[in-house]
Amino acid sequence: MQEGEVASLTSIDPWVVVGVRGAVKALHTGTGKELRLRGPAASMLVTALLVEDDEHLFAGTEDGVIYMWRMNRSRQSFDEVAAFRGHEKALASLAQGKGTLYSGSADGSIRAWDLESRRCVCTLAAHAAAATALLCWEQFLLSSSDDGTVKVWRAKPDRDDLDLEVHYVHDEGEHVVAIDGTYDPDKKPVQMVSRGDGVVRVYDLQSLQKRGQIHCNGEARAVSLRSPGVVFTGDASGEVRVVKWMPRAEAGV
Structure with a gap:
């Protein structure tokens, strides 16, 4: 540009x-x-x-x-x-x-x-x-x-x-x-909350009970949930992280 x-x-x-x-x-x-x-x-x-x-x-x-x-x-x-x-x-x-x-x-x-x-x-x-x-x-x-x-x-x-x-x-x-919001593999609604400390936390909607977290190398200003079953994060270090959802019995995210 x-x-x-x-x-x-x-x-x-x-x-x-x-x-x-x-x-x-x-x-x-x-x-x-x-x-x-x-x-x-x-x-x-x-x-x-x-x-x-x-x-x-x-x-x-x-x-x-x-x-x-x-x-x-x-x-x-x-x-x-x-x-x-x-x-x-x-x-x-x-x-x-x-x-x-x-x-x-x-x-x-x-x-x-x-x-x-x-x-x-x-x-x-x-x-x-x-x-x-x-x-x-x-x-x-x-x-x-x-x-x-x-x-x-x-x-x-x-x-x-x-x-x-x-x-x-x-x-x-x-x-x-x-x-941002999405659904987990069990079709349960979840919310992603990206914090300034580089942690993206995962919560149940609407209770906001914690489900898991994603650690990034710095502030993750970009979080994309547009691909089913996958979470993309982009952080202050320039790193793009790809995280795959797993069944609840195995892992939160």
Whole structure:
């Protein structure tokens, strides 16, 4: 990338999408075609990218703005749809679920945006430091932070689905870099929590009881669970670690 630092990365088949300063660039893996998506200000780093439904692409920037594009498969392009404004600090994380976009900020706040009306419908004073990662899981929203906590949110009883309250707080005692969810070989839901000390811990969802851990050579900012039965981690030392799930009777992970 001639623009310098690649701050975020995602994919929407057949495109690889990268966030750089002042741009979102899409690279076609088959033809080599390169697109530069309009939106982010020239001086702003694109700090977060999200694709969940193979149709919409979201990008969050240093100035707190979120941009949304829709993939146009017939033209092999991305059409600009909307910009969401309201955060006062840089975007740190994004997640999507049930027609809602969730955005986590460097100031620890989380906003919920209705994708149909494109309005902010809920603002949570969620964490004391940056909301490093968000995860939508069934009826829950999970958030992690540099303050060392992982919080599980759910809708308040007899209230709107977007009126969230804290269901459980888990203290890691170390700043949390990333979280993600998957299923173990027994089809049980589990959560991966990557900590600043280079340990990726594995927990049962929703109890957050510890199942195991992966030791990395430094902070593991990249954790991929997209290949069934395998966990990939990328850490501060430059090492990529590949970990295979085993049946519970033999080992946790």
